[in-house]
Amino acid sequence: MCNQQSPSNTQIESAVYLLPVPLADGDVDRVLPDYNREVILGLKNFVVENLRSARRFLKRIDRSIDIDALNLVELNEHTAPGEVAPMLDPLLKRGEPIGILSEAGCPAVADPGADLVAVAQRHGCKVVPLVGPSSILLAVMASGFNGQTFAFNGYLPVERQERARAIKRLQSRVISEHQTQIFIETPYRNNRLIDELTHSLPGDFRLCVAADITGPGENIISDTIKGWQKRQYDYAKTPTIFLIYN
Numbered sequence: 310m311c312n313q314q315s316p317s318n319t320q321i322e323s324a325v326y327l328l329p330v331p332l333a334d335g336d337v338d339r340v341l342p343d344y345n346r347e348v349i350l351g352l353k354n355f356v357v358e359n360l361r362s363a364r365r366f367l368k369r370i371d372r373s374i375d376i377d378a379l380n381l382v383e384l385n386e387h388t389a390p391g392e393v394a395p396m397l398d399p400l401l402k403r404g405e406p407i408g409i410l411s412e413a414g415c416p417a418v419a420d421p422g423a424d425l426v427a428v429a430q431r432h433g434c435k436v437v438p439l440v441g442p443s444s445i446l447l448a449v450m451a452s453g454f455n456g457q458t459f460a461f462n463g464y465l466p467v468e469r470q471e472r473a474r475a476i477k478r479l480q481s482r483v484i485s486e487h488q489t490q491i492f493i494e495t496p497y498r499n500n501r502l503i504d505e506l507t508h509s510l511p512g513d514f515r516l517c518v519a520a521d522i523t524g525p526g527e528n529i530i531s532d533t534i535k536g537w538q539k540r541q542y543d544y545a546k547t548p549t550i551f552l553i554y555n
Contacts, residue, residue: 321351322437323400325429326408327416329441330366332548333524337369340442340523346370348439349408354380354399356425357410366410384409384421393424400434413548415443419463444522444550445491451529452489452517454554459489465502476509479553483514489554499544502551503537510534510553517552520544 326348331340349370357363360383367374382396399405409422415438416422429436449456462479466472479490494502506516517531526547532540 321348321406322435323404323406324435324437325397325400325426326352326406327422327426327436327438328408328410329415329439329443330362330411330413331369332413332442332444332447332522333527335524342440345439345441350374352406352408353378354382354405354407355410356382356384356396356407356422358385358412358416358421359383362412363410384425386421388421388424390424394428396425397428397432397434400429401432413444415441418443418445419461442523444493444519444548447522448491448517448519448529448550448552449489451519451531452552452554453531454489454515454517454552455487456489458486459491459552462490462492464494465492467498469505472505473509476506480510480514483553483555489552491550491552493550496544496546496548499547499549500542503542503544506551506553507534507538511555512538514553514555517554518542518544518549519552520547520549522548522550 328345328349329341331337349367355363360381363381364376367376380399384393384396397407400407409416409425411420411422417426426436445461449459460482465475482488483490503518512533512535514534515531516534516537517529519529521527
């Protein structure tokens, strides 16, 4: 069924569409191409990380969208593995295209949507990634660090000693592989993380803190650890991504 045209909208090919979501509040047109809007308006089946944020995003795309007429299914870290494959049924059984939405940024990148994409690939379905903001790539672009080889490590451990060991491992990879290391943190722990980085990494190491990317308070600063030790900062409520290099 994956190669059929959608019976509900002949302009939208039968496929899984990966639909990027803005990283921050603001003008959607600033970060998403018009084509994304056209695809979204042609879909009635969505697999989303969070129902509330998905509804809000769809209304930002077009306030006239009838949310109640759409089929929205939630796929997140709490979804049981056996519940993932049936989410592809509208495409496999009826040839209807499906859109995947993360809470923010690009779906299937550090996102549960990757599980459904894997199912689609196994079935030979067409998967269409659409253009949109990725905090990882935007942070690398703005950091001035090595963009030839880099690694995204997700969240560091919460427990202090495990976190310290993880930071040391990332430090070793920067030195041995000349690879930019990227990671994130829950906003209310951002300041603590910066404090730990400035007390554990060598003074000549460089740290980039990229906050509120594409948002009204966007702030992207690269400095040495010595430099960060002298800075005043407060990222306690701001979505932020961190990069280290030497």
